Amino acid sequence: MVGLLVRLRFDLWRHGLRHSPPRIASVVIGGVAALIGWAVLVPTLVLMSTQPLRVTAATVPLFATLTLLWAVLSLVAAGVDQTLDPARFAVLPVPARQLVPGQFAAAFVGIPGIFTLGLALAQVASWATHPVALPGALLGAVLGVATAVLLSRVLTTALARVMTSRRGREIGAIVVSLITLAPMGFNLLIGRGAHLDVRTLDAEPMAVLAGWTPVGWAWALPDDLARGRWAAAGIHAALALLLVAGLWWAWVRLLARVLTSPLVTGGGQRIGPGRLLPRLLGDGPAAAIAIRRIRAWRRDSRLVSIGLRTVILPVVLIAQGLLAGGANPLAPMGAVILAVFSGLTLMNDLAFDGPPWWVHLATGVPGRDDRLGRVIATGVVFGPLTLLTYAVSVGLGLVAHPVAWLTVVVSALLCSMGTAAFVGSYLPGTAPRTGGNPFAAQSGAAAQGCVTALVSFVVPAALLVPIAVPAVLTASSPLRWLVLGIGLVWGLSVLGAAVVLGGRRLDAQGPEMLGLLARAQM
Amino acid sequence: MTLGGTPAPGAEPGAAFECDRLVKSFHGREVVHGLSLSVPRGSMFGLVGPNGAGKTTTLSMATGLLRPDAGTARILGADVWADPSAAKALMGVAPDGMRLFEQLSGRELLEYVGALRRMPRATAAQRTAELLDVLGLAGDSDVVVADYSAGMVKKIALATALIHAPRVLVLDEPFEAVDPVSGQTIRTILRRFVEGGGTVIMSSHVMELVEGLCDRVAVIVDGRVRAAGTLEELRGDKTLHERFLELVGASDAGVGGLTWLDS
Numbered sequence: 001m002v003g004l005l006v007r008l009r010f011d012l013w014r015h016g017l018r019h020s021p022p023r024i025a026s027v028v029i030g031g032v033a034a035l036i037g038w039a040v041l042v043p044t045l046v047l048m049s050t051q052p053l054r055v056t057a058a059t060v061p062l063f064a065t066l067t068l069l070w071a072v073l074s075l076v077a078a079g080v081d082q083t084l085d086p087a088r089f090a091v092l093p094v095p096a097r098q099l100v101p102g103q104f105a106a107a108f109v110g111i112p113g114i115f116t117l118g119l120a121l122a123q124v125a126s127w128a129t130h131p132v133a134l135p136g137a138l139l140g141a142v143l144g145v146a147t148a149v150l151l152s153r154v155l156t157t158a159l160a161r162v163m164t165s166r167r168g169r170e171i172g173a174i175v176v177s178l179i180t181l182a183p184m185g186f187n188l189l190i191g192r193g194a195h196l197d198v199r200t201l202d203a204e205p206m207a208v209l210a211g212w213t214p215v216g217w218a219w220a221l222p223d224d225l226a227r228g229r230w231a232a233a234g235i236h237a238a239l240a241l242l243l244v245a246g247l248w249w250a251w252v253r254l255l256a257r258v259l260t261s262p263l264v265t266g267g268g269q270r271i272g273p274g275r276l277l278p279r280l281l282g283d284g285p286a287a288a289i290a291i292r293r294i295r296a297w298r299r300d301s302r303l304v305s306i307g308l309r310t311v312i313l314p315v316v317l318i319a320q321g322l323l324a325g326g327a328n329p330l331a332p333m334g335a336v337i338l339a340v341f342s343g344l345t346l347m348n349d350l351a352f353d354g355p356p357w358w359v360h361l362a363t364g365v366p367g368r369d370d371r372l373g374r375v376i377a378t379g380v381v382f383g384p385l386t387l388l389t390y391a392v393s394v395g396l397g398l399v400a401h402p403v404a405w406l407t408v409v410v411s412a413l414l415c416s417m418g419t420a421a422f423v424g425s426y427l428p429g430t431a432p433r434t435g436g437n438p439f440a441a442q443s444g445a446a447a448q449g450c451v452t453a454l455v456s457f458v459v460p461a462a463l464l465v466p467i468a469v470p471a472v473l474t475a476s477s478p479l480r481w482l483v484l485g486i487g488l489v490w491g492l493s494v495l496g497a498a499v500v501l502g503g504r505r506l507d508a509q510g511p512e513m514l515g516l517l518a519r520a521q522m
Numbered sequence: 523m524t525l526g527g528t529p530a531p532g533a534e535p536g537a538a539f540e541c542d543r544l545v546k547s548f549h550g551r552e553v554v555h556g557l558s559l560s561v562p563r564g565s566m567f568g569l570v571g572p573n574g575a576g577k578t579t580t581l582s583m584a585t586g587l588l589r590p591d592a593g594t595a596r597i598l599g600a601d602v603w604a605d606p607s608a609a610k611a612l613m614g615v616a617p618d619g620m621r622l623f624e625q626l627s628g629r630e631l632l633e634y635v636g637a638l639r640r641m642p643r644a645t646a647a648q649r650t651a652e653l654l655d656v657l658g659l660a661g662d663s664d665v666v667v668a669d670y671s672a673g674m675v676k677k678i679a680l681a682t683a684l685i686h687a688p689r690v691l692v693l694d695e696p697f698e699a700v701d702p703v704s705g706q707t708i709r710t711i712l713r714r715f716v717e718g719g720g721t722v723i724m725s726s727h728v729m730e731l732v733e734g735l736c737d738r739v740a741v742i743v744d745g746r747v748r749a750a751g752t753l754e755e756l757r758g759d760k761t762l763h764e765r766f767l768e769l770v771g772a773s774d775a776g777v778g779g780l781t782w783l784d785s
Contacts, residue, residue: 278643288637292626299625299666356623358587359682363638364610510606511589 001094005102009109027111034115045122049129053204056130057223059123060207064216066116067148068182074152075159075176089259096256100248103255107149120145127222136221136233143218143240150247151215155179157254163301172301176308211236214243281376285365289373290380293349297381302352302432310345310382314338314389321398331398332405335390336412340460342382343416348429349374350513351520361514367506371421371499378417386413404475407487408468414491415463418498423459425502428513433521463494536599538563538690538721544583544593546576546745554579554745556593561723561738563598566716568736569725570762572770576745577725578618578694584723585615585692597690611639614683616676618694618725624668628659628678631667632685639686646685653681657707672699680708684715691715693724697731709735729763741769 017024048056089099107113120141127133163172204223211220211232218240224233277294281287297303317334350357360370390409394402467487474480506513539561546554554576561567571577582588584595586602586609595602600609623631629650636646654660657677662670667678676699683691691712697705712722712735726732732739733753739762740750748769749756757765 283637283643284640285638288634292623292630292634296625353623354621356621358617358620359623359635360638361587362585362610362615362617363635364586364607365638366607511587514587 001098002102002105005099005106006109009106013109030111034111037115038118041119042122045119046125046128048126053130053223053226054202056126056203056226057207058201058203059126060216060219060223061203061210063120063123063144063219064210064213066119067144067151067215067219070112070116070148071151071155072179072182074156075179094259096252096259099255099259100252103153103251104146104149107153113149116145116148123219127226130222130226132228133222133226136225136237139237140218140221140240143237143244146244147215147218147240147247150244150251154247154250154254157251157258160301161254161257163304172304214239217243285369286373286376289360289365289370290376293374293377294380296352297377300352306345307381310341311338311385314341318389318393318398321393322396327398327400331393331396332390332409335386335393335405335409338382338389339386339409339413340416340457342378342386343413343418343460344420345382346374346378346417346420347424347427348431348520349378349420350424350428350517351431354431354517354521355514357517358514361510366503367425367510368499368503370506371425371502374424375417375421375495375499378420379413383413401475401480403480403484404471407471407480407484408464410484411464411467411487411491412460414488414495416460418491418494419459419463421495422498422502425505425513428516428520430520466490536563537561537596538565538598539567539584539692539723540596541580541584542594542596544580544595545591546579546583546588547591552745554583554590557742557745557747558593559740559747559750561721563721564716564719565721565738566712566736567721567723568732568739569723569742570727570729570732570739570766571725571742572727572772575742577742579745580742581692581694581723581725582617585613585617586610587615587617611686612688613690613692614686614688616679616683616691616693616696618698622667622675622679622682625666627664627666628654628670628674628681629663631678632681635682636685641686649685650681653684656711657681658704673701673704676700677704677708680711684711689720691720691722691724693722695726696724697726697728729761729766733757733762741766743770 017027045059048059108117124134124137124141127137159172159175162168162175207220207223210216211223217236220236221233221240224230224236277291278287281290297307314334314337317337318331321328321330321334353360386409390399390406393399399405467483467490470483471480471487474483537560539559541557541559543556543558544554545552545556557576557580559569559580569577569581579588583590583593584597584602586606589603594604595609597609597612600612602609623634626634632650632653633643633646636650637643641649651660651663654663657680659674659677659681662674667675670678676696680693680696683693696708696712700708712724716722724736736753738750738752739756741748741756753762756762760768
């Protein structure tokens with residue numbers, strides 16, 4: 001069964017590649033990134049063996065963080081590969097117990113899995129000068145990598161099930177934000193007062209702290225052994241084994257539930273009539289599209305997870321600005337980044353619609369109305385959020401020149417929405433399947449993501465320059481208000497042009513867009 | 523590709539629906555070979571053919587969802603590809619196997635389509651309520667379409683095609699997965715639509731259904747029209763089923779194996 005599943009995973013992956021240049025590009029980019037990562041990290045880890053024990057001990061907090069990152073990234077960034085979606089095995093007479101080993105092995109047949117395995121083996125080499133620690137390093141590597149993979153699978157499977165209901169989506173949202181903030185808290189905790197200088201670095205206190213967290217139990221083994229802490233080593237080994245066994249058991253239980261009840265939207269979901277939005281936005285196609293997209297931000301667990309990904313980084317930046325104290329550029333930059341990210345969520349809006357977009361095409365909705373409706377929805381969802389974030393930063397005294405920064409924030413939101421509305425009418429992007437696992441990895445998304453990310457950061461940045469430069473120059477003069485007005489007009493013009501030009505593109509190439517959308521959901 | 527105003531050769535003036543020499547290739551393989559078809563106003567027209575004959579491809583090209591490589595399609599004289607908004611305003615479309623916006627409730631979906639069609643909100647709401655009632659979906663009007671059964675999805679899709687009172691209805695497999703009671707409801711709706719001056723073009727591979735409902739039929743095989751005309755012309759003294767098998771050239775040979783299926 002293990003060999004069968006690994007082979008199936010590989011075959012599906014190969015067939016997927018053959019029909020999709022973006023996926024090939026994704027694999028190439030991912031592979032190159034992994035090789036670069038290895039080129040830097042593997043020699044560093046090997047060289048650690050020549051260093052005193054206080055330096056070598058740094059592997060413990062490093063790999064504990066890596067384990068935690070597996071869980072976090074699978075939730076908020078990379079997603080989990082769904083090539084072997086367990087729900088597809090529901091009709092076969094295979095119990096979950098037999099499926100888990102194969103699913104587990106298949107999880108390694110991918111760039112992240114192989115990359116992590118390589119690093120874990122290099123970690124063994126870090127302890128080469130302490131023969132007594134070597135068995136611990138090896139056992140730690142095996143248990144640690146297993147913990148990372150199992151943790152990411154268990155978390156995403158469990159949350160995907162929870163998030164099928166509206167209440168569950170809210171709980172899921174809170175859990176995901178807490179988990180996302182975990183590495184930051186983790187590093188604040190174990191990295192207190194550390195300064196990275198090999199001559200004086202003493203990683204031992206960090207190693208001890210990290211070693212007593214669940215993600216560090218396995219990685220602490222070699223350090224314990226090298227220092228002759230036999231009891232601690234025994235406890236760590238026992239705890240790490242128990243954790244892997246517990247996660248394994250949890251995954252079997254979760255898979256058994258998936259096999260008997262594939263992921264469905266909470267049964268019989270009833271929806272009361274909404275009256276506020278129609279009254280606010282009025283009639284017509286653009287308003288109808290806007291209302292549908294605004295409601296989706298609450299109803300669609302895929303968008304809930306996107307929303308979280310959008311908000312996390314700016315919140316982290318503002319939190320750091322707050323920690324740094326006083327007026328500094330971190331907090332307003334957080335608001336600018338939030339503005340840019342928010343606008344860019346528009347980019348793959350069509351992919352989230354997917355094949356049902358035929359309704360727009362068959363009813364002959366003008367492309368302009370399609371673009372405008374989506375722009376309004378993004379504006380209604382993220383406009384107030386961005387402004388509120390900015391107002392809070394100003395209220396906390398973190399912003400030195402509130403008007404100048406406001407100009408930049410507002411123009412950034414408008415320009416990035418414009419860029420996304422225009423680019424999205426050419427490249428619909430990708431999205432997880434409707435009703436599917438919101439944490440599913442978007443195969444091929446990496447390459448399209450790289451291209452569009454390049455476009456989507458360079459273009460808004462270029463569009464911002466004509467406003468940001470005068471805003472900085474007039475930051476303390478009364479002219480700053482005039483620049484704010486100009487920024488508003490400029491941003492709205494960019495947005496208007498994008499709606500018209502993007503709309504024309506959709507009018508001209510509607511059927512071709514529908515063809516792209518048939519393959520846009522993974 | 524002709525985009526001009528001359529009607530297709532052999533087409534009756536004022537046809538409700540006409541395709542002229544439609545061609546479509548996928549991945550270098552031509553699947554529809556210069557297909558022409560004309561449907562007079564007020565017909566209940568059945569498009570039949572085996573799996574993979576090109577029925578869905580043809581209907582997609584005629585409704586503006588798939589761009590033909592060559593050829594034209596007209597709805598009541600409006601060119602689908604030269605003047606799409608005029609053609610799309612005249613027709614209601616329900617494709618087969620294409621998902622709807624599943625996260626909307628049935629009521630929201632219909633009102634949404636009404637809004638996309640620029641109908642006044644009150645009219646859309648009133649027609650939505652009537653359609654849901656007639657189609658037996660009133661009890662599930664606030665349930666999201668994702669939770670509908672296959673038959674319910676077919677019915678709500680038909681409702682989305684009807685809400686703006688089109689002149690021409692293009693339906694791909696409208697009776698698939700629909701239970702007999704709902705099937706009767708849909709038949710009644712379609713008959714009424716035609717009596718009221720509308721035209722229905724529907725595809726199906728259930729011959730008995732087409733025979734009992736349609737007055738005109740075309741048989742498509744391998745991307746070409748093999749036969750077309752009134753039901754009587756086409757079937758002669760046989761049943762449509764027999765005539766269809768003849769036209770397609772099917773036989774019972776080839777299922778002699780599979781002996782391991784005997785229990």
